[in-house]
Amino acid sequence: MPEVQRPRIAVLLPCYNEEAAIAATVAGFRAALPGAVVYVYDNNSGDGTRAAAVKAGAIVRTERQQGKGNVVRRMFADIDADVYVMADGDLTYDPKAAPAMVDQLVGEQLDMVVGTRRHEEKGAYRGGHVLGNRLFTGLLSGLFGRSFSDIFSGYRVFSRRFVKSFPVLSAGFEIETEMSVHALELRMPVGEVETAYAARLEGSHSKLSTWSDGWRILKTIVTLYRVERPVLFYGGIGALLLALAIVLSIPLIVTYLHTGLVPRVPTAILVTGMTIVAVLCVFAGLILDTVTRGRREVRRLAYLSLAAPGEV
Numbered sequence: 001m002p003e004v005q006r007p008r009i010a011v012l013l014p015c016y017n018e019e020a021a022i023a024a025t026v027a028g029f030r031a032a033l034p035g036a037v038v039y040v041y042d043n044n045s046g047d048g049t050r051a052a053a054v055k056a057g058a059i060v061r062t063e064r065q066q067g068k069g070n071v072v073r074r075m076f077a078d079i080d081a082d083v084y085v086m087a088d089g090d091l092t093y094d095p096k097a098a099p100a101m102v103d104q105l106v107g108e109q110l111d112m113v114v115g116t117r118r119h120e121e122k123g124a125y126r127g128g129h130v131l132g133n134r135l136f137t138g139l140l141s142g143l144f145g146r147s148f149s150d151i152f153s154g155y156r157v158f159s160r161r162f163v164k165s166f167p168v169l170s171a172g173f174e175i176e177t178e179m180s181v182h183a184l185e186l187r188m189p190v191g192e193v194e195t196a197y198a199a200r201l202e203g204s205h206s207k208l209s210t211w212s213d214g215w216r217i218l219k220t221i222v223t224l225y226r227v228e229r230p231v232l233f234y235g236g237i238g239a240l241l242l243a244l245a246i247v248l249s250i251p252l253i254v255t256y257l258h259t260g261l262v263p264r265v266p267t268a269i270l271v272t273g274m275t276i277v278a279v280l281c282v283f284a285g286l287i288l289d290t291v292t293r294g295r296r297e298v299r300r301l302a303y304l305s306l307a308a309p310g311e312v
Contacts (some may be wrong), residue, residue: 015089115155
């Protein structure tokens with residue numbers, strides 16, 4: 001029987017000022033996945049992160065453009081592998097969960113496995129982040145029809161065809177949302193594995209800002225909805241404008257039926273303008289939907305041009 005070729009696994013660790021945790025993170029993934037190559041992408045750290053990662057046995061590279069999305073874009077473009085394991089370099093994610101996630105991806109021929117976070121330590125996950133995660137997860141599910149249990153998890157395993165068909169557009173922490181929508185829109189087979197989520201080591205600090213990054217994530221979800229669901233987005237705006245125009249026009253119609261006059265000319269002009277804009281919104285949504293379908297077909301063809309995990 002021919003020998004089964006083992007998949008090439010790359011562990012990708014984006015990091016910024018993680019000197020306190022990067023060595024343990026690299027060591028943990030090297031022990032959990034002995035055959036994998038561990039890459040650390042340093043995003044302009046000002047401490048000893050690079051030296052600590054090199055000493056721990058990782059291949060260290062640098063991305064000068066600040067932001068996690070920029071780092072992910074560079075990693076996905078540069079690294080050639082069959083299976084990609086991505087986690088933050090702060091040791092909050094459990095490296096021991098990686099083999100189970102990789103086995104599920106390859107065994108079930110999935111394109112993405114998300115490590116849903118289970119936190120038992122009080123300081124591991126701030127209350128505001130928990131609430132925000134639930135709200136945004138529910139919003140994504142409502143807008144796109146389905147979602148994941150933890151859309152903001154930075155612990156994910158990808159197939160080659162996911163990575164090489166994913167046009168990374170985000171620059172910051174909204175990258176996880178973009179990944180989730182990419183998988184949902186192309187109807188990729190995906191899975192989830194519950195993983196432990198630990199508190200940061202002393203000397204390691206979260207780079208995520210609850211309010212500013214939350215606002216950016218919300219804008220990303222709305223933008224993706226506008227791009228991927230133009231008929232519903234612009235059609236919804238058109239329906240709202242038309243409803244307001246009808247409400248404003250009722251007194252005008254009643255007055256005209258009784259007197260034959262239209263005394264409120266500015267209101268009549270406003271109603272006419274709102275109706276025209278409403279119709280234009282509907283047609284804009286229909287036209288943009290054609291463009292969106294074409295873009296989705298191109299992404300789907302790029303995705304299908306690569307073999308599924310586990311196939312030769």
